[in-house]
Amino acid sequence: MAKQITIIGTGYVGLTTGACLAYLGHQVVCIDTNVEKIAELNSGICPIYEKGLPDLLAKGLETERLSFSDTADTKLLQNEFIFLCLPTPQAEDGRAELSAIYEVAESLKSFLSSKAIVVNKSTVPVGTCKVISQIIGREDIDIVSNPEFLREGSAIEDFLKPDRIIIGANAIEASDRVAELYSNLESPIIQVDWASAETVKYATNSFLAMKVSFVNALAAVCEAVGADIELVAKGLGTDNRIGSKFLQPGPGWGGSCFPKDMQALVRLASDSGYKFELLEAVVDANAQQFKRIAEKVEKAVGKSLEGVHVAVLGLTFKAGTDDIRNSPAIAVSKLLSELGAQLNFYDPLVESLPEELSDGIVHDSAEKAVTNTEVIVILTEWPEFKDLDWIKFQRIAKSSKIVDARNLLNPQTLRDIGFEYASLGRK
Numbered sequence: 001m002a003k004q005i006t007i008i009g010t011g012y013v014g015l016t017t018g019a020c021l022a023y024l025g026h027q028v029v030c031i032d033t034n035v036e037k038i039a040e041l042n043s044g045i046c047p048i049y050e051k052g053l054p055d056l057l058a059k060g061l062e063t064e065r066l067s068f069s070d071t072a073d074t075k076l077l078q079n080e081f082i083f084l085c086l087p088t089p090q091a092e093d094g095r096a097e098l099s100a101i102y103e104v105a106e107s108l109k110s111f112l113s114s115k116a117i118v119v120n121k122s123t124v125p126v127g128t129c130k131v132i133s134q135i136i137g138r139e140d141i142d143i144v145s146n147p148e149f150l151r152e153g154s155a156i157e158d159f160l161k162p163d164r165i166i167i168g169a170n171a172i173e174a175s176d177r178v179a180e181l182y183s184n185l186e187s188p189i190i191q192v193d194w195a196s197a198e199t200v201k202y203a204t205n206s207f208l209a210m211k212v213s214f215v216n217a218l219a220a221v222c223e224a225v226g227a228d229i230e231l232v233a234k235g236l237g238t239d240n241r242i243g244s245k246f247l248q249p250g251p252g253w254g255g256s257c258f259p260k261d262m263q264a265l266v267r268l269a270s271d272s273g274y275k276f277e278l279l280e281a282v283v284d285a286n287a288q289q290f291k292r293i294a295e296k297v298e299k300a301v302g303k304s305l306e307g308v309h310v311a312v313l314g315l316t317f318k319a320g321t322d323d324i325r326n327s328p329a330i331a332v333s334k335l336l337s338e339l340g341a342q343l344n345f346y347d348p349l350v351e352s353l354p355e356e357l358s359d360g361i362v363h364d365s366a367e368k369a370v371t372n373t374e375v376i377v378i379l380t381e382w383p384e385f386k387d388l389d390w391i392k393f394q395r396i397a398k399s400s401k402i403v404d405a406r407n408l409l410n411p412q413t414l415r416d417i418g419f420e421y422a423s424l425g426r427k
Ligand code: UDX
Pocket: 148, 149, 150, 151, 152, 153, 205, 208, 212, 245, 246, 247, 248, 249, 250, 251, 252, 253, 254, 255, 256, 257, 258, 317, 318, 319, 328
């Protein structure tokens, strides 16, 4: 049954949530203080690169189930459901920064209609729903935690076909009313208390990051013992207690969530009296992985990287997104730059470099980035890198060396072309 929903915040989470809830048949209005962004959205322009979102946006506008407003005018705050999809960035000390959430909760409390439900979708430390409830301070308002598990590049699919829907509440009636919003989806709904729902989110991201760091470390072991990580990962992943996903070696994990959520959970645990050393080790292992890739590049060149021209293919934190926040590609490139390398970048979706890489050059093609370089390093698994003209690249590069930090290419194919090819944990 269609419900009246207000979404506060139109970032990755807010936009995806609003467009998908409208697609599920609800009446949705999304609010943001960014006037330009709201004007763009009302004219159907999608401000983020996310597969399928522009279509859902257009459909929502066309059916008039979805609209955008830059003013939180009171009637919009009187809808039955108010979703908080606000940024909770990482503060200097690693803790999550919650001022946006608290300010919105403060501004909401006098406008909310009776029996309204405030649904928090932002990633927040355990105990935040309780604080929101205290800030709003109204017996007739319920707060519900409904964490998201959206991956950039597959956010729509992850929203409409989730493995599970987590609902955290301290009143079953409110929990059931939020569950009802998702009645068109087949996914299992797990109804728990506030703290457990808030913890599941951090637990999921941390476990996934740990799994990635495990396979990266295992790749290093494979190199040492002469095993092949792809065969080992296949053997590992077919154990249904482990599963084959998130076992792809790479330069390390990054993005706008993993690094932030890992630090937040480590902090949260230590604030609560538990030193989460296992997670601290995973964070350290990730920094080690960046160094391991930079060392591989130096080893491939066989001399100091001082003044050496290096081609870097990929700047985003993974393929399928234009997001460079906490990208491992940037972390590795910074290490290469510190070793004196002259960096020549190409990425299908990134045209400008962050400040910390400003002495590098971004090219508008992989061919230009590779020309006259002494080594090529692949840091993002863009599928188009598989179809590059590697025979030509072998000719136009100054020397034919490649470090494939995403195990994207076939070693034998590249060696047959004449490349000295190195990758992670493969023979
Ligand atoms: C993640 C969570 O998956 C998602 O549920 C949560 O809501 C937000 O954070 P995202 O940040 O989009 O999503 O990235 P994800 O696809 O999880 O990848 C995270 C990092 O791990 C990337 O840098 C990626 O390249 C790396 N990764 C992932 C690997 O190196 N190997 C893998 O097998 C999987």
